[in-house]
Amino acid sequence: MMNASKYKRQYYLPPETCMDWAKKDYIDKAPTWCSVDLRDGNQALVIPMSLEQKVEFFKLLVKIGFKEIEVGFPAASETEYTFLRTLIDRDLIPEDVTIQVLTQAREHIIRKTFEAVKGAPKAIVHVYNSTSVAQREQVFKKSKEEILKIAVDGAKLLKELAEQTEGNFQFEYSPESFTGTEPEYALEVCNAVIDVWQPTPENKCIINLPVTVEHSMPHVYASQVEYMCKHMLHRENVIVSLHPHNDRGCGVADSEMGILAGADRIEGTLFGNGERTGNVDIVTLGMNMYSQGVDPKLDFSDMPHICEVYEHCTGMSVGERSPYSGALVFAAFSGSHQDAIAKGMHWIEEKDPNRWTVPYLPIDPTDVGRNYDADVIRINSQSGKGGVGYILETKYGLNLPPKMREAMGYTAKGVSDHLHKELHPDEIFDLFKKTFENVAQPYSINEVHFQQKEVGITTKVTSTFNGRTITTEATGNGRLDAVSNALKKAYELKYTLEVYQEHALERSSSSKAIAYVGIKKPDGTMAWGAGVDPDIIRASIDALVTAINNR
Numbered sequence: 273m274m275n276a277s278k279y280k281r282q283y284y285l286p287p288e289t290c291m292d293w294a295k296k297d298y299i300d301k302a303p304t305w306c307s308v309d310l311r312d313g314n315q316a317l318v319i320p321m322s323l324e325q326k327v328e329f330f331k332l333l334v335k336i337g338f339k340e341i342e343v344g345f346p347a348a349s350e351t352e353y354t355f356l357r358t359l360i361d362r363d364l365i366p367e368d369v370t371i372q373v374l375t376q377a378r379e380h381i382i383r384k385t386f387e388a389v390k391g392a393p394k395a396i397v398h399v400y401n402s403t404s405v406a407q408r409e410q411v412f413k414k415s416k417e418e419i420l421k422i423a424v425d426g427a428k429l430l431k432e433l434a435e436q437t438e439g440n441f442q443f444e445y446s447p448e449s450f451t452g453t454e455p456e457y458a459l460e461v462c463n464a465v466i467d468v469w470q471p472t473p474e475n476k477c478i479i480n481l482p483v484t485v486e487h488s489m490p491h492v493y494a495s496q497v498e499y500m501c502k503h504m505l506h507r508e509n510v511i512v513s514l515h516p517h518n519d520r521g522c523g524v525a526d527s528e529m530g531i532l533a534g535a536d537r538i539e540g541t542l543f544g545n546g547e548r549t550g551n552v553d554i555v556t557l558g559m560n561m562y563s564q565g566v567d568p569k570l571d572f573s574d575m576p577h578i579c580e581v582y583e584h585c586t587g588m589s590v591g592e593r594s595p596y597s598g599a600l601v602f603a604a605f606s607g608s609h610q611d612a613i614a615k616g617m618h619w620i621e622e623k624d625p626n627r628w629t630v631p632y633l634p635i636d637p638t639d640v641g642r643n644y645d646a647d648v649i650r651i652n653s654q655s656g657k658g659g660v661g662y663i664l665e666t667k668y669g670l671n672l673p674p675k676m677r678e679a680m681g682y683t684a685k686g687v688s689d690h691l692h693k694e695l696h697p698d699e700i701f702d703l704f705k706k707t708f709e710n711v712a713q714p715y716s717i718n719e720v721h722f723q724q725k726e727v728g729i730t731t732k733v734t735s736t737f738n739g740r741t742i743t744t745e746a747t748g749n750g751r752l753d754a755v756s757n758a759l760k761k762a763y764e765l766k767y768t769l770e771v772y773q774e775h776a777l778e779r780s781s782s783s784k785a786i787a788y789v790g791i792k793k794p795d796g797t798m799a800w801g802a803g804v805d806p807d808i809i810r811a812s813i814d815a816l817v818t819a820i821n822n823r
């Protein structure tokens with residue numbers, strides 16, 4: 273049995289109501305992004321990245337467009353230290369990119385960090401100490417004043433070493449475990465740090481408010497952020513940064529509401545890698561903005577490549593349902609969704625090509641390097657005529673009559689259900705051909721001759737049924753009608769010719785046409801056939817014979 277009574281809330285509300293952010297419904301500009309993949313993401317991996325993997329990942333982050341990248345915890349290990357030196361010594365940091373390094377607020381760790389970062393063209397030195405009730409009591413066993421002193425001493429040492437070290441440095445402070453800290457106390461500590469640094473418009477400092485562990489609903493965090501923003505010393509010279517983790521699965525909501533509450537900057541990772549349930553997923557955050565028409569200033573247009581490098585470097589995998597990036601996130605298997613998507617695609621093509629409104633698809637999959645054919649409409653036993661028809665039309669250029677789409681839809685559903693598998697587009701096309709195209713058993717046509725009469729057409733048809741060949745003559749008001757009448761006469765067939773449609777085959781063959789025929793049987797149900805031939809008359813006769821064979 274589980275025992276909920278051993279838990280109680282571990283978060284603290286601000287001393288005043290801070291809900292102004294709730295009046296906003298829209299993020300109108302991208303925050304400053306800082307990737308912490310190479311530090312927070314890396315420290316959460318079973319096997320942290322090698323030097324080569326970190327270099328490859330760094331290049332990917334630069335290509336995506338990150339301008340601030342926390343590259344590691346240089347005092348942590350030789351690999352971390354060497355990676356930082358490699359970036360600086362091999363001149364791998366583009367001019368418009370600022371690297372960031374993390375250090376505990378401990379003297380020897382800070383000193384080692386400055387040793388590692390010296391010569392960096394631009395670097396953010398990020399110092400942290402935990403301020404939460406739990407850590408004050410259990411880990412540090414120190415009073416509020418003593419914890420504040422750790423932060424202030426760390427801030428002073430950063431300032432001192434920055435002056436003595438070659439390079440350009442900006443400072444960042446995190447009251448780690450902010451979400452388990454009383455907001456008034458977190459504010460007091462942050463303001464004490466800001467007071468040491470005395471930020472200016474030219475050299476702003478960063479105050480990072482981490483959701484080190486996600487304890488509350490996102491609106492509580494947003495209220496805490498709003499409180500901090502409202503009361504922060506030199507707010508105009510402070511960049512307020514958020515660093516949400518995802519323990520309750522609300523990292524994205526924390527970030528979005530936190531931005532509404534006044535934050536300027538987000539630290540997170542690709543696909544939400546990071547400690548425990550991960551850091552906030554910057555792909556989701558950025559693409560959420562993009563899907564509202566706001567440029568996220570990050571380029572995710574080649575998502576498959578981004579996933580590949582991420583998986584290769586971290587050994588993690590991108591989940592199939594991972595927003596905007598997962599293998600299945602654009603896939604529609606169910607019939608009504610496919611139908612709506614197919615109609616939506618036609619709508620934007622014909623009516624409004626500049627605005628994406630396709631039902632069930634929050635963004636155009638091609639914007640992130642995915643494609644309609646392989647990724648969107650996929651066929652299994654949950655699918656219907658809309659999806660099957662869409663695939664036949666868009667991939668193979670077959671524009672089936674609406675009722676024939678339905679017949680083909682049920683045929684595909686039956687096969688998928690029976691085999692218990694997804695049908696790939698080529699399998700659907702093969703199924704169509706096998707079931708509905710030029711089927712010449714048990715009836716087949718050997719020869720057809722026409723003669724134009726004053727009223728209508730006369731035909732002489734030689735056909736075979738069960739090994740017996742006969743020739744019949746008949747008239748009709750057109751060629752197909754005449755052949756149909758001849759076959760009815762030859763075999764006493766009972767049906768009415770209900771649907772006829774034809775078009776050129778542009779995709780599969782430039783010189784052929786396809787005809788579709790639907791016949792109504794005495795019980796009122798339909799049978800369908802298609803014929804493909806360079807000669808449209810021959811194609812229509814083959815379609816008719818196929819429909820007869822499918823009765």
Ligand SMILES: CC(=O)SCCNC(=O)CCNC(=O)[C@H](O)C(C)(C)COP(=O)(O)OP(=O)(O)OC[C@H]1O[C@@H](n2cnc3c(N)ncnc32)[C@H](O)[C@@H]1OP(=O)(O)O
Nearest residue numbers: 315345347348349376377378400401402411412422448484
């Ligand atoms: C929420 C986060 O993600 S924070 C980042 C966490 N990442 C990492 O820790 C990865 C890199 N860290 C490391 O490799 C190691 O911890 C090192 C090399 C930095 C330090 O190693 P060590 O000194 O051997 O161990 P450790 O980190 O456990 O030190 C714990 C001591 O530091 C103190 N401490 C921990 N964090 C801080 C901090 N941010 N500021 C000041 N003191 C701190 C603890 O209270 C403890 O003190 P005690 O010795 O008096 O008990």
Ligand SMILES: CC(C)C(=O)C(=O)O
Nearest residue numbers: 400446448449482484
């Ligand atoms: C070091 C800090 C910012 C951190 O990673 C966290 O609190 O999650």
Ligand SMILES: [Mg+2]
Nearest residue numbers: 312484515547
């Ligand atoms: Mg973290």
